[in-house]
Amino acid sequence: MNSTARERLAALLVNDVKKSGFSAGRTAPTGDLHLEVQGVGTIQLPVSQAQARQLCAISRPARYGQGERTLFDKRVRDTWEVPKTRVKIDKRRWNQTLGPVLDQLKSELGFPVSSQLRVEFHSMLVYAPGQFFLPHQDSEKDDAMVGSLVVGLPSAFTGGALEIRQGAETVTYRGSKKSLSFVGFFSDCQHQVKPVTSGYRVVLTYDLLAVSETLQMPGEVDSELIGKLAGCLEEHFGTPDAPEHLVFLLDHQYTPRALSWSRLKGADGRSATLLEAAAERADCEVVLALVDVHETWSAYESEPPSRSYRHSRYNAIEGDGEDYDVEELIESDITLHAWIDRSGTRESDLALFVGDNEVCASTPSQSLEPYSSEYEGYMGNWGNTLDRWYHRGAVVLWPRHRAFVVRAEASPTWAIDTLTAQIHTGNLEGARNMATALAPFWDREAGRVTTGAFISSALSVAQLIEEPELAAMLLGSFHLEMLNHTHAKTLSALVDSYGEAWMTTLVAQWSPVRRQHYSSTSESTAAWIATLPQLCEALNQAGGAGATAARLLLATAKSWTCKAIESGLKEPSPSRRRQRLTDLGLPVAALLRSAVIVGADSIRNELIALMCSGGDGVLDCAIAVLQTTPPTHWQITGLQLVKAYVRFTVEGLLAVAQRGDDDWSIPLPPGCRCDLCSTLATFLGDPTQTQLEWPLRQDGRAHVHHRIDASELPVTHQTRRTGRPYTLVLTKTDALFERERQERYRLETQLAWLDGSSEITNPG
Ligand SMILES: O=C(O)CCC(=O)C(=O)O
Ligand SMILES: [Fe+2]
Structure with a gap:
C-alpha cells in the first residue's frame, strides 16, 4: 500500500495508462513503395546484392553530429548515405501503407487517438558488411519532432540489428527478408545499429512529428479516476504544513523548445489530460514544466568506458553508456526551470528547488536515459560516484488560492x-x-x-x-552594484516619498561594506564605483531629493573604498599588494569626481589626505588615481596636491644612493619576531654573506620557507637531506639587484610622466 497521497496519485496514473513502449515495430507488404534512385533506377524489393552495391557506389559516407558540429568518424558511424536529392518516392501510393502504419505506431507508443503523427523523410542509408552506427540519440531539430521512424527495406543480411535502449531495457529489431519493417521510437531513446555481418541492410529514416492537440477530452469513463486523483490532490495539499507544489514527473524528457501541451510524447499526453481534469475538480492550478533531475550514485567502473553519442540530426553529446555499475542513490535534487500554463504563457529562468515530499513519478529517472553523466573517481566521502542529469517533463500543481505566492516565489x-x-x-x-x-x-x-x-x-x-x-x-535584497543612472529618477522619488532616514537604512543594507568584500571578490564593487559619477550626475539632474540620494551612495562607496585600501595594505605578498592598490586607483578617481559633482567637499578632502598619507602601497594607489584622471581635472578634484606629494616622494626614493655591486643586504619586512626570524634577519641583513647553512628541524624549516615566500624575497631555500636534523641552505640570488634596477626605472618613468603631465595643466 502506498502511504502518501502523491504516491497513490502516481500509482493511479500508472495503472490507467496502458503500458506503452518507448519504441514499436510493425511490418507491411512492399506493394505501395515505389522507390527510384537517380543513377541506379527503380529499386526492386527485396533489394538485391547487386543493386545494394550500386547504391553504395553513388553514396557518400554518412556524418553524425556532436555539439554544434557535424562530424565524420568511421569509428562512430560507418554507413553509406544516398544523397537525398537522388531519392524519389511515389508519395501518394506510399501514404496508403504509411498512413495506417503510423496509426498503429501512434497507439503503441501511447499517443491519444485524437493526435496525429506525421513523418518527414530524412535519409536513405545502406550498411555494407562490417558497417554500423554506435549508440547515440537523435536530437530534435524541429519543435514538433518527437522521435524517429526507420523503414527497413527487405533484403538478405545478417547482423545489423537495430537496438533501442530506454534505461535498463533494450529492444532489438532485426528487419525482414520479404516485407517492409517499421520501427518508431522516441528521441529520448539511445539506439545503435550493430555491425552487418553479411549482405546489405537498406533503410529509409524519417523524423517523427506529432501534430495537433495531443491532449484529449477526458471521457465519461474517466470520471471516477479523475475523482480519485482529485482526492489525492486535496489530501496532498490538505494539511496545515502541506508542501507548496505537487510535481508529477512525466515519462519522457523534453528540450525547452519542444515542451508544449500539444506535443507531449506518447502516454505523457494522457497523464497530463487526467491531471488537468483532476486539478479542475480540486481547484488547483496546473502547469507543464521542465525539471532538471540531478542524481548522484555511488558506482564503480565495470569495464573500460566506451563512448556513446547524441547523434544529431545535428546535435550530439557524450553519454556514459553501460560502463558503470551503480549501487546506491546518494542524493538527488530536482529544480524547476521553466513552465507553461494552460493559457500557453511561458515562464523561463525559474530556479525553484523542489522538495522530496513534493515529487512523484510513475517511472524513476534511473530507468530513463540521462541527458548527461559524469563519472568521478574516488571522491573522499563516497568512493566513486556517477552523476546523472535528466531533463524531464513534469506536470506541476498547486492550490488555486496559493497561486500568487507560488508563482511569485518561482x-x-x-x-x-x-x-x-x-x-x-x-x-x-x-x-x-x-x-x-x-x-x-x-x-x-x-x-x-x-x-x-x-x-x-x-x-x-x-x-x-x-x-x-x-x-x-x-528592495531589501538589492545591492548597490545593481544601481545605475537609469534609476536616478525613481531613487530620487523614493527619498521624496519616504525621507532621508528611510533611504539611509536601505543604502546601509545594500552596501558592499555589509558583505565585507574588499579583495578579489569585489571587482564588481570597484567597477560599480567607476560608474558612480554618471549616477551622481543623473541624480543631481533628477532634482528633488536626488542630491540627497547621491550623497548617501557616495558616502557608502567611500567607506567601502577606504576599507578596501586598508585591507589591501595588509596584504602580505608585495606583488599582490601593489596590484590591489593599483586597481583601487579607478574607484578612488571616480569618488573624487562624484564628490565634485555632488559638492561633497569633506569626502573629497578626506580622500586627498588619504592619498598623501605616505607608505608604499598608498603611493601605488595615488599614482593610479593620477593616471586614470585626465590632468585637466586635477585642479578641481584636488589632485594637484596629490601630484605634488607623489612627485616629492618619488624624488626622495630616487635620491637614496643606489645599491653597491657588492651589497647583498636584504631587509626583512616587519612580521614575526621569533628566534628563527631574528637569525634569518641577521643573515639577510649581512651585506657580504650570501649563503647560510642552517641545521633545522622540519617545523622550523617550514616557518622559514613561509617567511621567505610570503615576502617574495630574492632567496632560494633548499633542504640537504643528510644528517639529523636536515640542513636548510639559504642562498641570496641576483634578482636582488635586478629588481632594484627595475624599481628605479619604474620610478624614473613615473617622474617623467608627472613632469610631462604638469605642462598640460599649467600652460604657460
Ligand atoms: O539505420 C538505422 O536503423 C538507424 C539510423 C539512425 O539511427 C539515424 O540515422 O539516426
Ligand atoms: Fe539515430
Missing part, C-alpha cells in the same frame, strides 16, 4: 509585474496585500534576479506602494 519578475499591474488599475490595497504575502521568501528569491528591468520595476513598485515598510521589504 518568478520574482512576474510578481513585480503583477504588483505593477494592480497598482496601475487602481487596486493599491490589493497590491499591498500581495506584497505582504511575499515577505517570507522575498529576500531569498528576489536576491537572485539581477536584470536591469527587474530592478527598475521593483524600485517603482516600492515607490508607488506608498508604504515605507513594504517598500523597504521589496
Whole structure:
C-alpha cells in the first residue's frame, strides 16, 4: 500500500495508462513503395546484392553530429548515405501503407487517438558488411519532432540489428527478408545499429512529428479516476504544513523548445489530460514544466568506458553508456526551470528547488536515459560516484488560492509585474496585500534576479506602494552594484516619498561594506564605483531629493573604498599588494569626481589626505588615481596636491644612493619576531654573506620557507637531506639587484610622466 497521497496519485496514473513502449515495430507488404534512385533506377524489393552495391557506389559516407558540429568518424558511424536529392518516392501510393502504419505506431507508443503523427523523410542509408552506427540519440531539430521512424527495406543480411535502449531495457529489431519493417521510437531513446555481418541492410529514416492537440477530452469513463486523483490532490495539499507544489514527473524528457501541451510524447499526453481534469475538480492550478533531475550514485567502473553519442540530426553529446555499475542513490535534487500554463504563457529562468515530499513519478529517472553523466573517481566521502542529469517533463500543481505566492516565489519578475499591474488599475490595497504575502521568501528569491528591468520595476513598485515598510521589504535584497543612472529618477522619488532616514537604512543594507568584500571578490564593487559619477550626475539632474540620494551612495562607496585600501595594505605578498592598490586607483578617481559633482567637499578632502598619507602601497594607489584622471581635472578634484606629494616622494626614493655591486643586504619586512626570524634577519641583513647553512628541524624549516615566500624575497631555500636534523641552505640570488634596477626605472618613468603631465595643466 502506498502511504502518501502523491504516491497513490502516481500509482493511479500508472495503472490507467496502458503500458506503452518507448519504441514499436510493425511490418507491411512492399506493394505501395515505389522507390527510384537517380543513377541506379527503380529499386526492386527485396533489394538485391547487386543493386545494394550500386547504391553504395553513388553514396557518400554518412556524418553524425556532436555539439554544434557535424562530424565524420568511421569509428562512430560507418554507413553509406544516398544523397537525398537522388531519392524519389511515389508519395501518394506510399501514404496508403504509411498512413495506417503510423496509426498503429501512434497507439503503441501511447499517443491519444485524437493526435496525429506525421513523418518527414530524412535519409536513405545502406550498411555494407562490417558497417554500423554506435549508440547515440537523435536530437530534435524541429519543435514538433518527437522521435524517429526507420523503414527497413527487405533484403538478405545478417547482423545489423537495430537496438533501442530506454534505461535498463533494450529492444532489438532485426528487419525482414520479404516485407517492409517499421520501427518508431522516441528521441529520448539511445539506439545503435550493430555491425552487418553479411549482405546489405537498406533503410529509409524519417523524423517523427506529432501534430495537433495531443491532449484529449477526458471521457465519461474517466470520471471516477479523475475523482480519485482529485482526492489525492486535496489530501496532498490538505494539511496545515502541506508542501507548496505537487510535481508529477512525466515519462519522457523534453528540450525547452519542444515542451508544449500539444506535443507531449506518447502516454505523457494522457497523464497530463487526467491531471488537468483532476486539478479542475480540486481547484488547483496546473502547469507543464521542465525539471532538471540531478542524481548522484555511488558506482564503480565495470569495464573500460566506451563512448556513446547524441547523434544529431545535428546535435550530439557524450553519454556514459553501460560502463558503470551503480549501487546506491546518494542524493538527488530536482529544480524547476521553466513552465507553461494552460493559457500557453511561458515562464523561463525559474530556479525553484523542489522538495522530496513534493515529487512523484510513475517511472524513476534511473530507468530513463540521462541527458548527461559524469563519472568521478574516488571522491573522499563516497568512493566513486556517477552523476546523472535528466531533463524531464513534469506536470506541476498547486492550490488555486496559493497561486500568487507560488508563482511569485518561482518568478520574482512576474510578481513585480503583477504588483505593477494592480497598482496601475487602481487596486493599491490589493497590491499591498500581495506584497505582504511575499515577505517570507522575498529576500531569498528576489536576491537572485539581477536584470536591469527587474530592478527598475521593483524600485517603482516600492515607490508607488506608498508604504515605507513594504517598500523597504521589496528592495531589501538589492545591492548597490545593481544601481545605475537609469534609476536616478525613481531613487530620487523614493527619498521624496519616504525621507532621508528611510533611504539611509536601505543604502546601509545594500552596501558592499555589509558583505565585507574588499579583495578579489569585489571587482564588481570597484567597477560599480567607476560608474558612480554618471549616477551622481543623473541624480543631481533628477532634482528633488536626488542630491540627497547621491550623497548617501557616495558616502557608502567611500567607506567601502577606504576599507578596501586598508585591507589591501595588509596584504602580505608585495606583488599582490601593489596590484590591489593599483586597481583601487579607478574607484578612488571616480569618488573624487562624484564628490565634485555632488559638492561633497569633506569626502573629497578626506580622500586627498588619504592619498598623501605616505607608505608604499598608498603611493601605488595615488599614482593610479593620477593616471586614470585626465590632468585637466586635477585642479578641481584636488589632485594637484596629490601630484605634488607623489612627485616629492618619488624624488626622495630616487635620491637614496643606489645599491653597491657588492651589497647583498636584504631587509626583512616587519612580521614575526621569533628566534628563527631574528637569525634569518641577521643573515639577510649581512651585506657580504650570501649563503647560510642552517641545521633545522622540519617545523622550523617550514616557518622559514613561509617567511621567505610570503615576502617574495630574492632567496632560494633548499633542504640537504643528510644528517639529523636536515640542513636548510639559504642562498641570496641576483634578482636582488635586478629588481632594484627595475624599481628605479619604474620610478624614473613615473617622474617623467608627472613632469610631462604638469605642462598640460599649467600652460604657460
Ligand atoms: O539505420 C538505422 O536503423 C538507424 C539510423 C539512425 O539511427 C539515424 O540515422 O539516426
Ligand atoms: Fe539515430
